Amino acid sequence: MxxxxxxxxxxxxxxxxxxxxxxxxxxxxxxxxxxxxxxxxxxxxxxxxxxxxxxxxxxxxxxxxxxxxxxxxxxxxxxxxxxxxTNPSIEEVHEIFDIRAMLNGLRDRLIAEGPHRAELIPALERDIEKLAQTAATPGPGDDYIDTVLRLNRLLTQAAGNHRLQTILGSLAVQTVRYTRLGLSTPQRRQQSVRNWQSLLQAIRAGDGDAAERIARQRVIDSRDAAVEHLRAQAG
Amino acid sequence: MxxxxxxxxxxxxxxxxxxxxxxxxxxxxxxxxxxxxxxxxxxxxxxxxxxxxxxxxxxxxxxxxxxxxxxxxxxxxxxxxxxxxTNPSIEEVHEIFDIRAMLNGLRDRLIAEGPHRAELIPALERDIEKLAQTAATPGPGDDYIDTVLRLNRLLTQAAGNHRLQTILGSLAVQTVRYTRLGLSTPQRRQQSVRNWQSLLQAIRAGDGDAAERIARQRVIDSRDAAVEHLRAQAG
DNA sequence: ATTTGTATTATTGTCAACAATCTTCTTGAC
DNA sequence: GTCAAGAAGATTGTTGACAATAATACAAAT
Known part of the structure; x- marks a missing residue:
């Protein structure tokens, strides 16, 4: 035993x-x-x-x-x-981000409303603090991206929905390179940090509605930034 | 050409x-x-x-x-x-329905806000009318289920998000048997019909928020009915 | 010059045999 | 009688060869 x-x-x-x-x-x-x-x-x-x-x-x-x-x-x-x-078109990237937005909303709602959220908060605070520190530094931003990815993995695992974990993992792999693109400017990283901080508050408060709304907005912002960059690249 | x-x-x-x-x-x-x-x-x-x-x-x-x-x-x-x-536990069935709820919400929002919704409405009206007719008949309910499945296929295709279509198709296959279980009583079928009628109105009005909310509620209702039946079966 | 038919080649689809591993049954000891 | 160890059988994992098909290059005809 x-x-x-x-x-x-x-x-x-x-x-x-x-x-x-x-x-x-x-x-x-x-x-x-x-x-x-x-x-x-x-x-x-x-x-x-x-x-x-x-x-x-x-x-x-x-x-x-x-x-x-x-x-x-x-x-x-x-x-x-x-x-x-795979060489997804801009429209397909848009589509995948839309799906991620919905499922991240579910994920963060589950966490905010779940019984295990207290155990999670210290790790969240630590990573989000790290985000805030690396957001303004102009460097390559790889630190920032890595922390975002770890944060997402942590939350996806903690949500406790196994199938959701599988699907979100797959979608995350497909969109890493576009997420990186979308978080390449300091403005975007600061916008992202503010969003993570709001999410932390919502999780602390156990407010599932807010957590879902904030998570969705984060992915939509990420989507718009990525698509804008792609359009600029393509002409 | x-x-x-x-x-x-x-x-x-x-x-x-x-x-x-x-x-x-x-x-x-x-x-x-x-x-x-x-x-x-x-x-x-x-x-x-x-x-x-x-x-x-x-x-x-x-x-x-x-x-x-x-x-x-x-x-x-x-x-x-x-x-x-696969022999999913009740918890896993619950999880899959939660994911379907979110993605059906996205799907029906896309349709309500999309440019092709007008072309779709006649077919929708026809199928929902058929639902209303077969909802009250006490028979095996296979007609009702078949129509619901066709309706869902139609909407999933019409949403125009290819990846979403793939994922929803897969999830639908996995939950067919539980959907059937959840729609086995006339009360549930009537609840379902009312929901479809509301959805039709939301699509007519181009109200994406409403379409999403209604779609989510439909799947959540389906989830609760299925889980209730499963719990009753299991003891 | 463009297009059509053909031969060549490259690449995936399929097959049957072999190796590795897990399950189950039997045997023996305590 | 129960448990452990080992042997036998069943099942998946891997391999290399062969078959089928699609892409390519080239020649010939309009």
């Missing part, structure tokens, strides 16, 4: 995942980095044979790794044409 | 899907029916070899078909243990 009964265990701590990643999962994780970091350009084709040789496995696991990437929306698989890195 | 220029074509009519389904897709479609209809019981294991023999293919396509079912949440694949039909 474990030290802590299952009933008291927080959902995000459930050790349901297998201890060791499968071969396709390891390959997918590596490829995922390459795509998110931009080493593999959008639209680029990824061929099974090349993946197989790169990782010194047969085409089976390579093939399956690509299917895993498809599940995360990082590649698109066309019949008889193989996989290519 | 096609008869109608692409710019005027409704998003839901884009012929982007390949004309012919792949072998794994065909197998997955058949298995999907078996699971949704209940021929394969929740928790039941589905083995690759058995699928391969059933459809007279090798284990490769059978394996991939099971991965496709996993993507739709119809089976759960555990490492070295294979696939088994």
């Amino acid at each position: 474990p030290a802590h009964p299952a009933a008291e265990m927080h959902p995000s701590l459930r050790p349901s995942a297998p201890l060791t990643q499968s071969l396709p999962e390891q390959i997918a994780a590596r490829l995922s980095e390459c795509i998110v970091s931009g080493a593999y350009a959008p639209g680029q084709r990824i061929m099974e044979q090349a993946v197989a040789e790169e990782f010194e496995v047969s085409r089976g696991p390579a093939r399956e790794a690509l299917r895993l990437l498809e599940k995360d929306g990082l590649v698109m698989i066309l019949p008889r044409r193989g996989a290519q890195v | 096609p008869a109608h220029p692409a710019a005027e074509m409704h998003p839901s009519l884009r012929p982007s899907a390949p004309l012919t389904q792949s072998l794994p897709e065909q197998i997955a479609a058949r298995l999907s029916e078996c699971i949704v209809s209940g021929a394969y019981a929740p928790g039941q294991r589905i083995m690759e070899q058995a699928v391969a023999e059933e459809f007279e293919v090798s284990r490769g396509p059978a394996r991939e078909a099971l991965r496709l079912l996993e993507k739709d949440g119809l089976v759960m694949i555990l490492p070295r243990r294979g696939a088994q039909v």
Whole structure:
């Protein structure tokens, strides 16, 4: 019998995942980095044979790794044409952010109305304080982005809705590069910090309506900033 | 050149899907029916070899078909243990309905605020009228459910958010059996009809806020009814 | 010069066999 | 009688080869 009964265990701590990643999962994780970091350009084709040789496995696991990437929306698989890195249009990016806005709203409502919110607040305060410190510094902003991503992971896990966690995780991976784009200016980062601070207040107060509204607004702001940048890039 | 220029074509009519389904897709479609209809019981294991023999293919396509079912949440694949039909707990059903509530809210807002809503209204009126007629009849209610499902498909396609369509489609498949459960009484069906009629009004008026609120309430009602039935069944 | 048909090549789809691992059944000891 | 250890069987994971198909290059005809 474990030290802590299952009933008291927080959902995000459930050790349901297998201890060791499968071969396709390891390959997918590596490829995922390459795509998110931009080493593999959008639209680029990824061929099974090349993946197989790169990782010194047969085409089976390579093939399956690509299917895993498809599940995360990082590649698109066309019949008889193989996989290519997704290159979403501005409209599709807009669409994904809209979905994230709704589901982040649900997530933060669940947290604000949930019984575990008190345990969460110290970590939240710490990260949001860190955001406030790095928001004004003009540097590359990677610190800021990293903290935002960690904060989001923390909240997504804490919401306790497993399916929501899966979907939001997938959508987050797909939009990392656009989130980064949208948080590239100090003004936007300061707007973002103010929003996080409001959210913290709403969670402290246990105000689910406010938490949902604030979360939605944050993602919508992020969406608008990203889309604006993309339009500027595209002409 | 096609008869109608692409710019005027409704998003839901884009012929982007390949004309012919792949072998794994065909197998997955058949298995999907078996699971949704209940021929394969929740928790039941589905083995690759058995699928391969059933459809007279090798284990490769059978394996991939099971991965496709996993993507739709119809089976759960555990490492070295294979696939088994998902048997979500009451809490998980609750979770999925919560997600559907948010995303249906987004969907119906997009429709109410979208430019294509006028074209949609006649079909909506027809289906909702049909709902009103079959709501009070005590029969098996399959007509009612079928109409609700068609109505939802219509709206999901019309919203014009492709990713949303994918996610909602997957979630709908996973909850069909619980939706059916929740709409098994005449009272619930009448409540449902009133909600659809309100939605129609909101769409007519182009009131996105109202459309979202109404859609959410509909799914929440559906959730509560389903969960109540499940709790009664479980003891 | 454009287009159509054809051959070539590259790439994915499928298959059957082998390896690794998990489950279950049996056996034996306490 | 219960539990542990080990063997046997069943099932997934992986591999390499073969088949089917789509992209490409090139030649020929209008």
